[in-house]
Amino acid sequence: xxxxxxxxxxxxxxxxxxxxxxLIFIPHIDMFVVSLRERIGVAEYRxxxxxxxxxxxxxxxxxxxxxxxxxxxxxxxxxxxxxxxxSYYIAKIARGRARSALFLLCLVPFWVSELVRTFxxxxxxxxxxLISNLLQFSGLADAPVEMLYNDxxxxxxxxxxxxxxxxxxxxxTLESLPDDVIEAxxxxxxxxxxxxxxxxxxxxxxxxVSGSIIVFMLSLGNYLxxxxxGGKDSLWFTELIYSQFIVRFNWELGAAFGFLLLGLxxxxxxxxxxxxxxxxxxxxx
Amino acid sequence: xxxxxxxxxxxxxxxxxxxVDNVSFQVPRGSFFSILGPSGCGxxxxxxxxxxxxxxxxxxxxxxxRSVIDTPPNKRPVNMVFQHLALFPMMNVxxxxxxxxRRAGMAKAQIATRVDAALQRIGLAGTGQRKIDELSGxxxxxxxxxxxxxxxxxxxxxxxxxxALDLKLREHMKVELKSLQAAFDTTFVYITHDQSEALxxxxxxxxxxxxxxxxxxxxxxxxxxxxxxxxxGFVGDTNRWTGRIERVDGDELEMRTDSGMLMRxxxxxxxxxxxxxxxxxxxxxxxxxxxxxxxxAHFDNRISGRVTSxxxxxxxxxxxxxxxxxxxxxxxxxxxxxxxxSLRRGSEIHIGWSGAQGNCFAxxxx
Numbered sequence: 001x002x003x004x005x006x007x008x009x010x011x012x013x014x015x016x017x018x019x020x021x022x023l024i025f026i027p028h029i030d031m032f033v034v035s036l037r038e039r040i041g042v043a044e045y046r047x048x049x050x051x052x053x054x055x056x057x058x059x060x061x062x063x064x065x066x067x068x069x070x071x072x073x074x075x076x077x078x079x080x081x082x083x084x085x086x087s088y089y090i091a092k093i094a095r096g097r098a099r100s101a102l103f104l105l106c107l108v109p110f111w112v113s114e115l116v117r118t119f120x121x122x123x124x125x126x127x128x129x130l131i132s133n134l135l136q137f138s139g140l141a142d143a144p145v146e147m148l149y150n151d152x153x154x155x156x157x158x159x160x161x162x163x164x165x166x167x168x169x170x171x172x173t174l175e176s177l178p179d180d181v182i183e184a185x186x187x188x189x190x191x192x193x194x195x196x197x198x199x200x201x202x203x204x205x206x207x208x209v210s211g212s213i214i215v216f217m218l219s220l221g222n223y224l225x226x227x228x229x230g231g232k233d234s235l236w237f238t239e240l241i242y243s244q245f246i247v248r249f250n251w252e253l254g255a256a257f258g259f260l261l262l263g264l265x266x267x268x269x270x271x272x273x274x275x276x277x278x279x280x281x282x283x284x285x
Numbered sequence: 286x287x288x289x290x291x292x293x294x295x296x297x298x299x300x301x302x303x304x305v306d307n308v309s310f311q312v313p314r315g316s317f318f319s320i321l322g323p324s325g326c327g328x329x330x331x332x333x334x335x336x337x338x339x340x341x342x343x344x345x346x347x348x349x350x351r352s353v354i355d356t357p358p359n360k361r362p363v364n365m366v367f368q369h370l371a372l373f374p375m376m377n378v379x380x381x382x383x384x385x386x387r388r389a390g391m392a393k394a395q396i397a398t399r400v401d402a403a404l405q406r407i408g409l410a411g412t413g414q415r416k417i418d419e420l421s422g423x424x425x426x427x428x429x430x431x432x433x434x435x436x437x438x439x440x441x442x443x444x445x446x447x448x449a450l451d452l453k454l455r456e457h458m459k460v461e462l463k464s465l466q467a468a469f470d471t472t473f474v475y476i477t478h479d480q481s482e483a484l485x486x487x488x489x490x491x492x493x494x495x496x497x498x499x500x501x502x503x504x505x506x507x508x509x510x511x512x513x514x515x516x517x518g519f520v521g522d523t524n525r526w527t528g529r530i531e532r533v534d535g536d537e538l539e540m541r542t543d544s545g546m547l548m549r550x551x552x553x554x555x556x557x558x559x560x561x562x563x564x565x566x567x568x569x570x571x572x573x574x575x576x577x578x579x580x581x582a583h584f585d586n587r588i589s590g591r592v593t594s595x596x597x598x599x600x601x602x603x604x605x606x607x608x609x610x611x612x613x614x615x616x617x618x619x620x621x622x623x624x625x626x627s628l629r630r631g632s633e634i635h636i637g638w639s640g641a642q643g644n645c646f647a648x649x650x651x
Contacts, residue, residue, distance in 0.1 A: 184371035186359045187336055188385035188436065198384070202375040 028262075035255035051256035061240060061257075068237035069264055071151065072219040075158040079166045079215050080208065082159065087170035088200070092179070106167050114161065118228045121157055122148060125229075149231030157225035162218055166211040173207030174200070209278045213269050220265050237261055287350045289314045289472040290335065290363075290440045295344035297330050304330040306496035307344070312440070312474060312489075317466050319475045319483040322493030323519070328476040331493075332442050335474065336365045348439050359388075364433035365442040369449065370425055372417045378404070378428055379413030385436040403431040406468065422450050426458060427465075434469050443475045447482060459485045480520050484508070492516045510553070514646040517566040524567045524616050527648055533559050537640060540565055544612035549585045550643030562648035569603055570618040571642035574625065574634055581637030588615070592632045595619070604628060606636055 038050040055061045090102045109117055124130050125147040135141040147153060177200065185195035201208070226236030237257070244254030273280060288311040297305040305327045312318040320328045333339040335346055337358030345352050353361050364385070373381050379400050386396045404410050407427040412420075420428065426446060433441055443462075447455045463486045466473045477483050483490045484504040491501040492515070500512045511517035518525060528542035536552050540563060550565050557563060575581050578589060590608040602619040617636055619625055628634065 178369065178371065180367040180369060180371040181373060183336075183338055183358075184365070184367055184373070185384075186338075186357075187365050188432065189359050189388040190384070191359060191388075194388055199373055199375070 031255045031258055034251055035259050037252050039252065051253045052260075054253060055256060055260060060235075064235045064237050064240055065260065065264070067235070068220060069268065071154065072158075072216055073268070075155055075162065075219045076212050076216045078155065079159050079162045080212060083163060083166035083170055083211070084204075084208075087167050087174055090167070091171045091174035092177075092182070103167075103171070106164050109160070110164060114224055115228075117161070118157060118225055121153070121160070121229060125153055125156075148229060149233050151230070151234050153229040154226050154234050154236070157229040158219045158222060161222070161225055162215040165214045165218060169207040169211040169214070170204060173204045177203045205276060205278060209273065209276055212272065216268065216272075217265055220261065287314075288312055288347075289349060290318075290474065291347040291350075292331070292335070293345040293347070295331065295334060295346065296342050297327070297334060297339060298342045303496050305334070305341075308493075308496075308498055309344075310491060310498065310501060312472055315470050315472055316488040317463065317473045317475065317486055319477060319487035319490045320493050321477055321480055321483040321490050321520070324478055326493045327496040328478075328493050329444060332365070332444055332474070332476050335440070336363055336442055337361050362439040363442055364436055364438040365444060366429050366433060366446045368444045368446065370429040370446065372425060372429055372432070374417050376417070377413065378409070378415050378417065378420070381417065381428060382413075382432045382435055384432065389436070399435050403435045406434075407431045407465070423454050423458060423461075426450070427461075430462075430465060434465075434471065438471065440472045440474060441469075443473060445477050445479075447477075447479070455482075462486055484520075492519060494519070511566075511644060514564050514566070517644050517646065522569055522616065524569065524572075526565050526567075526613070528563065528565070530557055530559050530561045530563050530645075533557060538645060540645065542613065545610070546588075546608060546613055548643065549640035550645040551641045553644065555646065557645060557647060564646050564648050566644045566646075567638060567642055569616040572615070572617045572636050572638045574604070574606075574617055574619070574636050576624075576635070578635045581635055583639075584637030585640045586643070587635065587637040589633070589635050590615075592628055592630055592634055594630055595628060604634075606634055 035051055036047050036049065037045045038048040039045055055065075086102075086106070090099055090106075094102055122129070126132070127144045127146045127148075129147070131147065132141070132145045135145055136143075181199060181203075182195060185199045190198065221238060222236070223238040223242065226234065227239055230236060238261075241254050241257045241261070244250045244257060248254075290312040291310075293309050295305055295308045296303070308327075308331065310318075320331060322328045330339060334341050337353070337356065341354070345354055347353070348362055353363075373384065376384065379397075382400045382403050383396045386399060391399075400413060401410070404413055407430065409424060409427060409431075412424075417425065417428075429446065430441075447458050447462075450458060459482055462473075462475075466486075475483070475486065484507075487504060489501060490504055490507055492499045492507060494515050500507060500516045502510075507516055507520045511520065517523060526540075526542040526544075526546070526548070528540045528546075530538055530540050531547075532539040533552060538550050538552055538557060539547060540550060541547050542565075548565065573581060573584065578587065581587050588606070588608045590606045593605045593607045593614060596603040596605070600621060602621065603616050604619050606615045606617055607613070608615070615636065619628070
């Protein structure tokens with residue numbers, strides 16, 4: 001009986017262990033080794049921190065790195081600010097069919113691929129696009145307006161792509177807040193803002209944090225949206241990694257960049273958890 | 286002396302459905318008022334209208350003489366203990382109790398003293414830092430009440446707060462609620478579907494059915510002098526027979542039930558006359574049982590029969606008696622003094638009651 005149970009546990013764990021070791025641990029260890037290599041001749045390598053020093057000494061790399069981090073944080077905050085009222089409406093105000101319909105509306109954009117969605121934004125924002133034409137038609141602008149290839153366009157794309165991943169955890173946590181607790185908040189003299197601050201937000205905190213972590217990671221690691229909507233004027237750190245690996249064929253530097261991005265996202269997520277007093281077990285479990 | 290709470294012609298319609306139909310009542314200061322009714326009778330709607338969560342279709346609500354119809358719930362001098370208590374799980378006990386005071390903008394030190402005093406009063410001194418989910422059901426109950434009472438509301442509303450407790454605790458909390466009400470000297474409005482809660486605690490009870498108040502009175506009034514057939518049937522247990530009145534003589538009447546049994550009852554001032562269809566209600570505890578017919582000679586209703594079943598329930602044990610003609614089954618309280626301990630199914634027994642105990646109503650009222 002005991003050996004059978006052990007075998008069962010082992011079989012259940014196998015896919016997870018295979019996935020973790022083959023796709024996560026081994027490639028990362030290999031990447032880390034590659035990032036510590038310095039090429040000194042044809043097929044001649046030695047171990048040195050040279051790649052990391054290149055990153056620190058080259059302002060373009062460092063600036064893009066920090067820019068990506070800051071923009072991802074801003075995108076996360078904007079997504080949260082837009083998603084919170086939407087989630088509150090879906091979870092607490094809408095009833096029955098309206099609720100399912102609204103939830104479905106949040107999901108609909110994800111039925112088409114990210115590429116198609118991003119091209120959709122290009123159709124709207126480009127110089128000869130819908131909004132530009134509309135502005136000219138209404139007389140608000142007398143020449144075509146280019147709205148692509150800047151930070152605002154990236155931001156729009158990132159927020160749009162991330163919306164669902166914020167709405168889902170928020171709706172789930174807000175749904176678990178009983179209506180009578182909110183009513184009690186009002187009944188005992190709380191104004192709308194006080195109830196929001198003292199009752200709704202503290203209750204929704206695990207959802208806010210887990211949604212923010214997901215959105216932040218997705219934004220930081222996004223490649224398609226910044227490349228297509230940001231163009232040449234707005235660099236994203238993932239673009240640098242891509243160009244090192246594929247264009248420059250400098251795997252060593254690319255691997256170092258990859259590791260730096262991993263360290264950055266881990267550090268910011270850790271900081272966010274500390275700041276909000278949440279733990280990973282509480283938000284994910 | 287003005288009433289703490291006064292409702293005038295309160296009406297609430299949801300679409301086609303009338304939940305509360307033209308209800309008026311007054312609750313005098315410092316009293317314990319209950320609204321008793323089956324679920325779906327509109328009692329929760331009344332309470333939510335008083336608290337301000339539901340706007341009445343028609344009518345007025347006055348608290349200490351002032352209309353609060355246009356006052357939002359967070360500004361009304363009433364507080365509510367919710368059915369599931371609705372304590373704030375994200376705060377500890379002290380923060381829960383202090384929430385209303387913080388919202389009122391009271392100084393921190395003063396809040397702390399008030400919260401401590403409240404905890405003392407509910408017998409939970411020193412538990413301020415505990416989390417809500419570390420409390421037992423009865424403790425949560427008390428915290429929910431204290432959370433409202435620190436605000437010194439004119440009226441405290443309680444929405445079936447004992448529903449979730451187990452029986453023993455519920456019995457205990459009934460007594461405790463009553464003494465808390467006396468200690469805080471605040472007007473309590475309590476809604477429940479449990480008649481024993483209403484009867485034990487209330488100064489006055491309104492029995493509600495189908496959006497209307499059937500009768501408002503003390504527990505004794507409702508129990509001994511029900512004014513409608515619904516109240517007679519809803520408050521306390523009762524035997525009920527339907528039949529035709531054969532004779533009315535002063536305050537006495539004779540009625541033949543549909544199964545052919547003749548019984549005597551009292552008019553109790555109701556407009557009943559010979560030939561009317563009527564319902565008669567007789568409480569199981571108003572019926573005496575005896576081993577011999579002679580013991581019951583002074584009762585004007587006497588039936589001999591046999592026991593069809595015994596329903597043991599401690600002090601509230603009953604037997605079902607079938608009359609010798611085999612037409613009716615009558616529920617009778619079984620005295621626990623020991624003389625009837627030998628009663629078994631099939632035992633011969635005599636029962637009797639005085640006609641004045643029979644409450645008679647014209648049929649078709651409920």
